[in-house]
Amino acid sequence: MKIKNFFEKINLWTLLIILLMFVLGWQLGHREYSLSLRNDKPKNSIDFKLFWQTWNLLSLKYINNKSIDPQKLYYGAIQGMVAAVGDPYTVFLPPEAQKSTKEQLGGAFNGVGIQLGYNKDKRLVVIAPLKDTPADKAGVKAGDLIIEINAKDTANLSLPEAVSLIRGQKGTSVKLALYRENESKPRDVTLVRDTIVVKTVEYSLKTTKSGKNIALIRVSSFGEKTKSEWDAIITEILAQNPQGIIIDVRNNPGGFLDASVYLASEFLNGGKVVMQEDGQGTKQDLQVTRTGQMLTIPLVILINKGSASASEILAGAIQDRKRGTLIGDQSFGKGTIQSSEDLPENTGIHITTAKWLTPLGRWIHDVGLTPDMKVEIPTDWTPAKPDPQVEKALEILN
Numbered sequence: 001m002k003i004k005n006f007f008e009k010i011n012l013w014t015l016l017i018i019l020l021m022f023v024l025g026w027q028l029g030h031r032e033y034s035l036s037l038r039n040d041k042p043k044n045s046i047d048f049k050l051f052w053q054t055w056n057l058l059s060l061k062y063i064n065n066k067s068i069d070p071q072k073l074y075y076g077a078i079q080g081m082v083a084a085v086g087d088p089y090t091v092f093l094p095p096e097a098q099k100s101t102k103e104q105l106g107g108a109f110n111g112v113g114i115q116l117g118y119n120k121d122k123r124l125v126v127i128a129p130l131k132d133t134p135a136d137k138a139g140v141k142a143g144d145l146i147i148e149i150n151a152k153d154t155a156n157l158s159l160p161e162a163v164s165l166i167r168g169q170k171g172t173s174v175k176l177a178l179y180r181e182n183e184s185k186p187r188d189v190t191l192v193r194d195t196i197v198v199k200t201v202e203y204s205l206k207t208t209k210s211g212k213n214i215a216l217i218r219v220s221s222f223g224e225k226t227k228s229e230w231d232a233i234i235t236e237i238l239a240q241n242p243q244g245i246i247i248d249v250r251n252n253p254g255g256f257l258d259a260s261v262y263l264a265s266e267f268l269n270g271g272k273v274v275m276q277e278d279g280q281g282t283k284q285d286l287q288v289t290r291t292g293q294m295l296t297i298p299l300v301i302l303i304n305k306g307s308a309s310a311s312e313i314l315a316g317a318i319q320d321r322k323r324g325t326l327i328g329d330q331s332f333g334k335g336t337i338q339s340s341e342d343l344p345e346n347t348g349i350h351i352t353t354a355k356w357l358t359p360l361g362r363w364i365h366d367v368g369l370t371p372d373m374k375v376e377i378p379t380d381w382t383p384a385k386p387d388p389q390v391e392k393a394l395e396i397l398n
Contacts, residue, residue: 097160128251128306142306222255244397254309299324308332335365
């Protein structure tokens with residue numbers, strides 16, 4: 001009996017010691033976070049005690065404890081930290097959002113064919129509907145505000161969260177509440193998701209009234225395959241001996257910076273394409289990267305309010321260098337550059353690291369590029385009718 005009591009006491013003390021070590025370890029671990037930040041930047045010292053206290057209270061006292069997913073709390077905390085900088089383009093991407101982003105830049109994904117962004121009021125907006133996708137066929141247009149996604153208010157949604165809600169399995173539907181300028185109230189649009197395969201570069205041949213051969217090149221985005229797709233069609237186009245080129249970047253939401261510089265290099269004979277300016281005001285010039293094959297062929301660029309980011313870099317370089325004529329509407333106005341980083345657990349982050357300026361030093365953020373010739377698309381226009389912006393381009397090249 002005494003031996004049994006002895007071992008029971010030992011087990012009790014062992015349990016207490018283990019518990020004490022755990023508590024001390026927990027406190028030390030959290031103290032190390034605090035000390036680490038204090039050592040790096042004393043003026044920005046952070047004590048994580050509040051974070052863990054909140055985490056514990058939520059875990060212990062929330063009414064439906066079984067619904068709490070620690071992984072979601074963890075990712076949510078990181079997302080909140082990143083969102084706190086106040087820049088809608090600086091975002092943390094949980095695994096599903098990271099996967100969707102990579103799929104889109106790779107050229108294939110399941111969704112409705114909407115490129116998303118934010119307007120100057122930081123409201124979710126359609127930058128561009130992709131051609132011949134469910135969104136395009138339903139009449140969704142660049143500039144439409146997305147007020148709700150499946151009845152969920154978008155006011156506080158990050159871009160990845162919005163993308164995640166809109167995308168989904170092929171054949172399923174998503175309901176959007178859209179508001180268009182000059183309309184009295186939002187309207188509901190239900191879209192059926194499909195597999196969206198995006199070929200970023202396509203072309204067709206046009207003829208002016210005087211018989212000139214014109215190549216109309218449509219660039220829908222600047223993705224992973226844009227440079228190779230561009231190279232593949234340029235050989236075909238040059239074989240047609242074109243006497244003019246129209247580059248159509250209407251409803252092109254952008255993408256990779258280096259792809260826009262690559263395309264600009266086709267038309268510019270050396271020199272500057274774009275400038276980057278970091279947070280310290282240090283500027284770096286990005287120059288033409290190769291010898292182009294279309295340095296002297298007359299050129300027109302088509303833009304509209306769906307032309308953003310990398311497409312504005314291309315158009316801005318052509319305009320500033322007086323290499324061609326911009327026709328259409330005011331562009332979207334996204335003048336910042338994001339770097340993307342892969343993080344552990346199949347997550348990622350996009351961070352705004354710089355703003356970009358045209359060769360003449362213009363920052364067009366929230367303003368956009370003003371076309372050399374403003375040509376609007378009538379509200380009653382349909383694809384069955386002649387495209388007035390293309391017609392104006394052909395007229396100029398004629």
